[in-house]
Amino acid sequence: MRALIGGGTGFVGRHLTKALQENGYKVTKVSRKTGPDTITWKDINKNGIPDDVTAVVNLAGANILNPLKRWNQAYKDEVVSSRVETTKTLANAIVSSKIPPKVFATISGVAIYKPNPTLEYTEDSDVEPYDFLSQLVVDWEQAAKLPESHSCRQVTVRSGVVLGRDGGMIQQLYFPFYLGLGGTIGLRGDQWLPWIHVSDLAGIFMHAINNDNVHGLLNGTAESATNADFTKAFAGALCRPAIFPTPGFVMNIVFGSERAKVVLEGQNVKPRRTLESGYQYKYFDVKSACKNCVS
Numbered sequence: 001m002r003a004l005i006g007g008g009t010g011f012v013g014r015h016l017t018k019a020l021q022e023n024g025y026k027v028t029k030v031s032r033k034t035g036p037d038t039i040t041w042k043d044i045n046k047n048g049i050p051d052d053v054t055a056v057v058n059l060a061g062a063n064i065l066n067p068l069k070r071w072n073q074a075y076k077d078e079v080v081s082s083r084v085e086t087t088k089t090l091a092n093a094i095v096s097s098k099i100p101p102k103v104f105a106t107i108s109g110v111a112i113y114k115p116n117p118t119l120e121y122t123e124d125s126d127v128e129p130y131d132f133l134s135q136l137v138v139d140w141e142q143a144a145k146l147p148e149s150h151s152c153r154q155v156t157v158r159s160g161v162v163l164g165r166d167g168g169m170i171q172q173l174y175f176p177f178y179l180g181l182g183g184t185i186g187l188r189g190d191q192w193l194p195w196i197h198v199s200d201l202a203g204i205f206m207h208a209i210n211n212d213n214v215h216g217l218l219n220g221t222a223e224s225a226t227n228a229d230f231t232k233a234f235a236g237a238l239c240r241p242a243i244f245p246t247p248g249f250v251m252n253i254v255f256g257s258e259r260a261k262v263v264l265e266g267q268n269v270k271p272r273r274t275l276e277s278g279y280q281y282k283y284f285d286v287k288s289a290c291k292n293c294v295s
């Protein structure tokens with residue numbers, strides 16, 4: 001069995017690669033660069049998908065919260081094309097392949113749900129784009145769509161903020177929190193923080209790949225938590241105080257208001273279909289997830 005992973009070199013991709021290999025899969029990554037067990041996007045455009053591939057996953061995407069990147073039109077275009085064009089490339093290659101894979105699983109984001117302090121969202125909630133990031137998610141999910149009659153099963157995981165020691169938000173927060181300089185984002189930290197542990201995100205992809213009855217949208221989130229709940233759990237796991245909030249205006253200056261929203265506002269996203277499909281979480285509560293991230 002072989003799986004092909006777009007963006008397999010990244011934080012989530014590394015965890016999914018390990019999980020796939022533990023389940024007996026050979027893994028080929030699709031990257032912008034050549035490397036071991038890696039083919040490039042150009043190779044896919046030229047030669048299509050290797051015949052022995054049974055599962056295709058796309059996790060590619062330029063990091064939205066990269067503080068070193070200015071939020072200008074060029075970077076926004078890269079943020080969009082690194083997700084939408086890579087997903088389209090894989091979808092087109094699946095449609096053209098002589099022996100199609102059994103499953104095409106893609107990632108997207110919870111930014112499709114409009115931040116709201118009281119609403120609870122599930123995979124069945126109506127969604128309508130309301131800003132740049134929600135429009136991006138709509139286009140990203142649309143890019144993954146195969147013709148209805150196609151034999152390849154499709155799954156899209158709408159991921160919350162991914163927690164894990166070796167990447168994503170925790171990697172950025174680890175040292176400030178370790179030094180006792182951590183705190184909530186925004187003064188109160190009462191905005192929702194839809195989150196998932198990276199083992200569970202990889203686990204949901206494995207569950208989607210291995211189970212023929214899993215299809216369609218799955219929310220990749222765990223138990224609801226606010227930014228303050230996360231801050232308390234993470235600082236607690238490190239046995240440190242967390243008394244230095246980062247005010248919203250600082251986030252707006254560093255990131256620009258359009259993307260600072262990702263952490264200054266939040267959605268309460270329930271993984272209803274994920275649970276109904278039989279997935280069992282390793283880390284459903286934020287305390288145990290944060291404890292694992294510092295162990």
Ligand code: NDP
Pocket residue numbers: 007008009010011012013030031032033059060061062063078081082083086107108109110159160161162163167168169
């Ligand atoms: P990483 O940044 O760790 O990895 C993403 C991969 O995307 C990279 O390894 C890179 O592969 C590829 N990539 C980066 N820029 C470009 C580009 N301009 N064009 C094509 N490919 C590019 O991300 P994560 O593993 O954390 O996230 C994986 C996916 O999950 C992303 O799409 C992200 O948007 C989504 N997601 C992540 C969340 C998180 O909290 N981490 C939350 C919600 C969604 P290479 O260099 O090999 O080409």
